[in-house]
Amino acid sequence: MSSHDVKKKCKSCALYSDSKLFCASLSGNELCDLSDHSRTLSMKRGDTLEGDALSHWPIVAIDDGVVSIQHLLQDGRKTIAALFMRGDILDLRNISNRNRGALVALGKVNICRMAPKVFAQIMAENPNSQKIVWENLRDQAFRAIDHSADIAKKQALEKLASFVLECRNRQEITGNTEVIDIPVRRVDLAEYLGMQPETVSRGFKDLENRGVLDVISLKAVKIKNLQFLRRIADGDKDVIDEKGDPGSFKVLQFG
Amino acid sequence: MSSHDVKKKCKSCALYSDSKLFCASLSGNELCDLSDHSRTLSMKRGDTLEGDALSHWPIVAIDDGVVSIQHLLQDGRKTIAALFMRGDILDLRNISNRNRGALVALGKVNICRMAPKVFAQIMAENPNSQKIVWENLRDQAFRAIDHSADIAKKQALEKLASFVLECRNRQEITGNTEVIDIPVRRVDLAEYLGMQPETVSRGFKDLENRGVLDVISLKAVKIKNLQFLRRIADGDKDVIDEKGDPGSFKVLQFG
DNA sequence: TGAAAAAGTTGATCGAGATCAAAAAAGCCC
DNA sequence: GGGCTTTTTTGATCTCGATCAACTTTTTCA
Numbered sequence: 001m002s003s004h005d006v007k008k009k010c011k012s013c014a015l016y017s018d019s020k021l022f023c024a025s026l027s028g029n030e031l032c033d034l035s036d037h038s039r040t041l042s043m044k045r046g047d048t049l050e051g052d053a054l055s056h057w058p059i060v061a062i063d064d065g066v067v068s069i070q071h072l073l074q075d076g077r078k079t080i081a082a083l084f085m086r087g088d089i090l091d092l093r094n095i096s097n098r099n100r101g102a103l104v105a106l107g108k109v110n111i112c113r114m115a116p117k118v119f120a121q122i123m124a125e126n127p128n129s130q131k132i133v134w135e136n137l138r139d140q141a142f143r144a145i146d147h148s149a150d151i152a153k154k155q156a157l158e159k160l161a162s163f164v165l166e167c168r169n170r171q172e173i174t175g176n177t178e179v180i181d182i183p184v185r186r187v188d189l190a191e192y193l194g195m196q197p198e199t200v201s202r203g204f205k206d207l208e209n210r211g212v213l214d215v216i217s218l219k220a221v222k223i224k225n226l227q228f229l230r231r232i233a234d235g236d237k238d239v240i241d242e243k244g245d246p247g248s249f250k251v252l253q254f255g
Numbered sequence: 256m257s258s259h260d261v262k263k264k265c266k267s268c269a270l271y272s273d274s275k276l277f278c279a280s281l282s283g284n285e286l287c288d289l290s291d292h293s294r295t296l297s298m299k300r301g302d303t304l305e306g307d308a309l310s311h312w313p314i315v316a317i318d319d320g321v322v323s324i325q326h327l328l329q330d331g332r333k334t335i336a337a338l339f340m341r342g343d344i345l346d347l348r349n350i351s352n353r354n355r356g357a358l359v360a361l362g363k364v365n366i367c368r369m370a371p372k373v374f375a376q377i378m379a380e381n382p383n384s385q386k387i388v389w390e391n392l393r394d395q396a397f398r399a400i401d402h403s404a405d406i407a408k409k410q411a412l413e414k415l416a417s418f419v420l421e422c423r424n425r426q427e428i429t430g431n432t433e434v435i436d437i438p439v440r441r442v443d444l445a446e447y448l449g450m451q452p453e454t455v456s457r458g459f460k461d462l463e464n465r466g467v468l469d470v471i472s473l474k475a476v477k478i479k480n481l482q483f484l485r486r487i488a489d490g491d492k493d494v495i496d497e498k499g500d501p502g503s504f505k506v507l508q509f510g
Numbered sequence: 511t512g513a514a515a516a517a518g519t520t521g522a523t524c525g526a527g528a529t530c531a532a533a534a535a536a537g538c539c540c
Numbered sequence: 541g542g543g544c545t546t547t548t549t550t551g552a553t554c555t556c557g558a559t560c561a562a563c564t565t566t567t568t569c570a
Contacts, residue, residue, distance in 0.1 A: 071404035073413075073490025081404035091393050101404065123389075124382040134378075137392050138346050144399030149326035149336035149356065151407050152449030156527065158328075186548060194407030196528060201549050218536075218548080235328025411557065441518060454557060456519050473518080473566080 010035055013063045013112065014086045021087045022061060022136075025129040030122055037115035043067075043105035050102055057113035058092040065109030066183050068192075069101040080192040082144055083184070085170060089136055106184050151194045154233075157240060159193045160203040161233035164213065164221060178223035179216065186218065207232075265290055268318045268367065269341045276342045277316060277391075280384040285377055292370035298322075298360035305357055312368035313347040320364030321438050323447075324356040335447040337399055338439070340425060344391055361443050406449045409490060414448045415458040416488035419468065419476060433478035434471065441473065462487075 010016045010031065016023040023031060039057065043049075049060065060067075062084055069082045081101055084090060092103070093116055123130050143166075150162045168180050182189070190197040204215050212229050214222040223229055231239045265271045265286065271278040278286060294312065298304075304315065315322075317339055324337045336356055339345060347358070348371055378385050398421075405417045422435050437444070445452040459470050467484050469477040478484055486494045 069400055071401075073408065074486070075490050075492040077408045077490055079404045079407045081407070082400045091389075095397065101400065124385065127379040130379065130385070134346075134389070134392075137389075137396060141392060141396035141399055142350065144396055144403060145324055145337045145356065146326075148399060148403050148406065149334045151403060152334045152336070152446075153328065153332045191407075197548070198529085198550085199527060202527090205549085231329070235330050235332055237330040451558060452518070453520085453559085457557090460519085 009040065013040075013110075015061050015063060015112065018087065020132070022089060022129060022132050025132050026122065026126065030126060030129075034114060034118050034122065037118040038112050040110065040112050043109040043111065045105055045107050047105045047109075048102050049104075053113075054092055054095075054103070057115070058095070059114040059116055059119045060090040060092065060103070061112045061114060062086055062088045062090075063110040063112060065111075066106040067109055067111070068104050068106050068188065070104045070191075071101050078191055079194065080188055082140075082147070083192060084140075085183070087136065088140065089133055091137070106188050154235060155240075156195055156199050156203050157206055158232055158235055159195065160200065160207065161212075161229050163189065163193060164223070164229065165233050168223070178226065180221050180223060182219055182221060264295065268295075268365075270316050270318060270367065273342065275387070277344060277384060277387050280387050281377065281381065285381060285384075289369060289373050289377065292373040294368050296366050296368060298364040298366065300360055300362050302360045302364075303357050304359075304366075308368075309347055309350075309358070312370070313350070314369040314371055314374045315345040315347065315358070316367045316369060317341055317343045317345075318365040318367060320366075321361045322364055322366070323359050323361050323443065325359045325446075326356050333446055334449065335443055337395075337402070338447060339395075340438070342391065343395065344388055346392070361439050409488075411450055411454050411458050412461055413487055413490055414450065415455065415462065416467070416484050418444065418448060419478070419484060420488050423478070433481060435476050435478060437474055437476060 010023060013023065015021045016031070018024060023034070026034065040063075043065070064086055067084045067088075067090075068080045069084075071079045071081050073079075083106075090103070123133065146166075150159055150166075154162065164180055164182075167182060168178075171181055184192065186197050186200050190200045193200070204213075204221070207213050207229075208215055210228070212223070212225050212232065214224060216222055228239055265278060268278065270276045271286070273279060278289070281289065295318075298320070319341055322339045322343075322345075323335045324339075326334045326336050328334075338361075345358070378388065401421075405414055405421075409417065419435055419437075422437060423433075426436055439447065441452050441455050445455045448455070459468075459476070462468050462484075463470055465483070467478070467480050467487065469479060471477050483494055
């Protein structure tokens with residue numbers, strides 16, 4: 001594959017075009033080398049990555065879309081244990097022996113699978129790239145830890161509020177219009193938060209009744225009262241206890 | 256600090272004496288340098304690491320004991336979002352701005368806090384050490400992800416079974432005596448699994464009634480039927496549905 | 511070692527969210 | 541764009557685990 005092809009393949013990928021992401025940190029030679037030893041792949045909702053596909057290409061970088069790790073219990077209960085998005089790099093080497101989760105696309109997804117050898121070489125030789133990948137993995141770990149905290153003790157409304165804030169954290173806020181993109185379906189959201197789709201639906205309605213946010217569509221909400229949203233997510237019972245009568249909740253000026 | 260002192264300080268530490276762990280992978284010079292730029296610390300139950308202590312020494316390696324990340328909600332609910340043990344290396348650089356968790360010891364703990372500069376240098380220069388730290392962080396991430404799956408949809412008995420198996424995974428099995436060390440208290444266990452201490456207590460009793468394990472003490476259980484324990488943890492309702500009458504559950508021979 | 515404090519267990523009651531059922535909305539495909 | 545499927549929402553009921561309270565065991569520390 002020539003250097004020209006490399007450019008063509010990588011130019012449109014977020015990992016290269018966003019200067020904060022992995023491929024943007026590579027030297028020309030490294031990018032060329034990695035490009036020669038990688039395969040892009042488009043997935044649609046429900047497509048999974050497993051078995052040979054994973055053992056040969058265990059390093060997965062996400063260009064676009066949302067990928068989940070799903071755990072299936074024997075009686076059919078399903079859990080989405082983690083969500084990965086643009087810029088995330090998954091290292092699935094030696095993962096099959098302990099982790100039961102499958103990698104499933106939650107919509108249209110573009111990924112790039114890298115040969116572990118070249119990836120490892122770059123990690124060893126390019127401190128700057130290493131730092132980017134390390135910080136990404138550390139973020140993955142802490143996101144998972146925070147998520148555990150969210151689903152362990154919080155109640156339905158609080159989980160939803162936390163999720164909206166998590167989405168807000170992960171996306172650039174364009175201007176001050178607080179329109180937050182919800183990148184997953186209601187069913188997936190329910191599975192991610194450990195609740196039922198019915199409860200998710202009721203929860204959003206409740207938040208809407210409290211005047212905290214507007215549900216613009218299934219794919220977006222508009223935050224109307226960020227302070228209250230934060231307090232609900234933080235488990236402030238003074239806010240929760242009012243039963244969601246429109247406009248009638250306690251107005252506590254400062255937190 | 257002389258090279259002799261270095262030896263004295265590090266000789267008794269698991270990170271050095273266990274050949275699979277970080278400090279054992281260092282060259283003599285690196286170990287010396289890191290030792291000069293690190294501080295050991297003994298903690299007792301309830302001691303926390305935060306503020307200046309963390310921003311100056313954000314790399315924390317665990318020699319012995321159990322350390323938790325705790326999240327506190329505004330009405331007092333507490334969650335243990337993650338557990339860290341011997342060999343784990345925590346990178347808490349830039350963590351204060353997004354993560355609300357505090358680092359709390361759950362018993363007697365020995366840690367070693369490292370200067371980020373020396374740590375980063377070793378990461379950049381010693382591929383072998385880098386690999387060990389990388390794999391440890393990856394394990395932390397996947398442990399957290401698996402834990403999310405455990406607490407999201409599983410019911411009380413299944414969570415407990417999963418936890419016992421998690422403990423089993425993390426400790427060397429000595430011979431075939433299936434005695435598993437439970438390194439945390441009941442309250443902490445409850446907070447980690449997102450349930451109440453009462454429910455933990457009832458759960459262990461239930462598992463005992465089913466003949467799956469014996470509760471030897473508050474600190475150890477003995478697995479009597481590993482296969483059933485696995486199936487309960489996996490959400491097999493055929494096993495769960497029998498209401499825990501001693502010896503009367505369905506005996507399904509194979510998987 | 512023994513008394514006080516903390517942690518854990520057992521029992522009884524209650525409620526948030528699961529579950530079941532059915533209608534409404536959104537997405538899809540020819 | 542209209543008929544089809546899939547997803548989401550709404551309503552009614554039920555259940556598992558939370559909560560409250562009393563008791564027992566373990567740990568702590570003088």
